Amino acid sequence: MNxxxxxxxxxxxxxxxxxxxxxxxxxxxxxxxxHLYVGIANGYAITFYWHRVLVPSFFDRVGAASxxxxxxxxxxxxxxxxxxxxxxxxxKVSWLVRIPIAIVLGYACGAxxxxxxxxxxxxxxxxxxxxxxxxxxxxxxxxxxxxxLGVIATISYFFFSSxxxxxxxxxxxxxxxxxxxxxxxxxxxxxxxRISLFIGRLQFLLGDWLGLIK
Amino acid sequence: MQRRIPLIIVLLTGIFGAVAFFVPYPAIRNxxxxxxxxxxxxxxxxSLVLGVGSIVQHHLLKIRRKAQFWPYSxxxxxxxxxxxxxxxxxxxxxxxxxxxxxxxxxxxxxxxxIYSNMMVPLAATMFSLLAFFMSSAAYRAFRARNLxxxxxxxxxxxxxxxxxxxxxxxxxxxxxxxxWILAVPNTASKRGIxxxxxxxxxxxxLKIILGIERGWLGGGGK
Numbered sequence: 001m002n003x004x005x006x007x008x009x010x011x012x013x014x015x016x017x018x019x020x021x022x023x024x025x026x027x028x029x030x031x032x033x034x035h036l037y038v039g040i041a042n043g044y045a046i047t048f049y050w051h052r053v054l055v056p057s058f059f060d061r062v063g064a065a066s067x068x069x070x071x072x073x074x075x076x077x078x079x080x081x082x083x084x085x086x087x088x089x090x091x092k093v094s095w096l097v098r099i100p101i102a103i104v105l106g107y108a109c110g111a112x113x114x115x116x117x118x119x120x121x122x123x124x125x126x127x128x129x130x131x132x133x134x135x136x137x138x139x140x141x142x143x144x145x146x147x148x149l150g151v152i153a154t155i156s157y158f159f160f161s162s163x164x165x166x167x168x169x170x171x172x173x174x175x176x177x178x179x180x181x182x183x184x185x186x187x188x189x190x191x192x193x194r195i196s197l198f199i200g201r202l203q204f205l206l207g208d209w210l211g212l213i214k
Numbered sequence: 215m216q217r218r219i220p221l222i223i224v225l226l227t228g229i230f231g232a233v234a235f236f237v238p239y240p241a242i243r244n245x246x247x248x249x250x251x252x253x254x255x256x257x258x259x260x261s262l263v264l265g266v267g268s269i270v271q272h273h274l275l276k277i278r279r280k281a282q283f284w285p286y287s288x289x290x291x292x293x294x295x296x297x298x299x300x301x302x303x304x305x306x307x308x309x310x311x312x313x314x315x316x317x318x319x320x321x322x323x324x325x326x327x328i329y330s331n332m333m334v335p336l337a338a339t340m341f342s343l344l345a346f347f348m349s350s351a352a353y354r355a356f357r358a359r360n361l362x363x364x365x366x367x368x369x370x371x372x373x374x375x376x377x378x379x380x381x382x383x384x385x386x387x388x389x390x391x392x393x394w395i396l397a398v399p400n401t402a403s404k405r406g407i408x409x410x411x412x413x414x415x416x417x418x419x420l421k422i423i424l425g426i427e428r429g430w431l432g433g434g435g436k
Contacts, residue, residue, distance in 0.1 A: 177365060
């Protein structure tokens with residue numbers, strides 16, 4: 001046993017145990033760690049946006065002698081619009097917060113329309129279509145057919161515009177089968193991801209902190 | 215005016231965002247670049263004010279009203295302020311120190327040290343807790359009552375077994391089968407759902423741009 005003497009390892013270990021204490025029941029130690037996490041995460045977010053976004057994109061460029069005056073004015077105007085977020089906390093002029101939201105939201109919505117169609121609908125549809133190349137090997141051909149049938153079946157399950165009878169009935173039922181397998185796979189995958197995090201924490205406690213394992 | 219001006223801005227920026235994708239002219243391309251790299255980045259950075267401001271406001275209100283567990287709100291506010299001060303004034307890169315010293319003797323309290331030794335353990339442990347809650351929820355909810363439920367259960371079970379050495383021990387082809395589930399039936403269902411999601415994004419975006427969906431405006435104003 002080779003217990004760590006690094007104070008930061010001790011802090012990390014105590015915080016890890018504080019969070020794990022929730023498995024027994026909610027307690028003051030867990031609440032302390034939970035509130036600490038919220039505070040640190042927000043403090044880090046401020047740091048990140050300050051150093052990685054505002055300083056390089058705004059302060060450095062406005063302060064640089066090589067930046068044209070027109071660009072400086074333009075950047076200051078953008079920053080003033082961004083600063084309108086502060087009006088959210090001034091009831092009389094709180095409606096001004098809608099202006100920066102409108103700019104970000106409007107552009108994001110507009111930009112998402114062609115990109116959603118191009119990248120997520122047309123390209124995904126192209127990848128689903130069976131071509132001669134899909135049958136380069138019998139296995140890949142069979143999997144391509146299953147994917148095509150699965151996509152059609154899944155879409156038909158979400159088709160609520162007509163009553164489920166005729167060909168739509170078995171097709172939508174096949175859709176449920178595919179959806180259930182998909183959900184099961186996602187569930188299993190997520191659980192395994194969480195378990196690998198748990199193993200990571202145990203390795204830290206038993207290895208880095210207590211020195212019981214290497 | 216309080217609602218009309220934002221709606222006009224949404225309409226104009228929305229049309230520009232959509233049109234810029236198709237128009238090859240350099241002037242439009244440059245404007246789109248500026249919109250993405252300057253306007254969006256800087257304004258989005260300021261939007262942090264809303265999130266952090268709301269959290270601080272919420273906790274100050276809890277302290278003022280002496281609501282349940284109010285003393286813990288001090289921990290959040292103090293941790294937030296100290297982390298922000300260390301991060302903003304102490305610098306984010308270890309190699310480029312800021313104006314605030316972040317080392318006392320051998321003890322470093324640089325923002326990256328705080329991140330690695332406080333935020334990462336807290337976040338990882340918090341998310342690892344979900345493994346227990348998901349497993350216990352699954353134990354209570356998952357019953358092989360019909361074919362659909364059985365398939366869900368089986369797919370999850372095979373995926374989990376396929377990811378650990380025990381799976382290979384049970385049958386050498388189990389990991390490959392788990393991968394096949396992920397690559398074929400899972401892809402088919404996810405792709406089908408994705409088509410619906412993307413059409414939903416398309417419709418919602420259009421409704422926001424055209425001012426049909428106005429939930430983002432919030433209440434109040436004319």
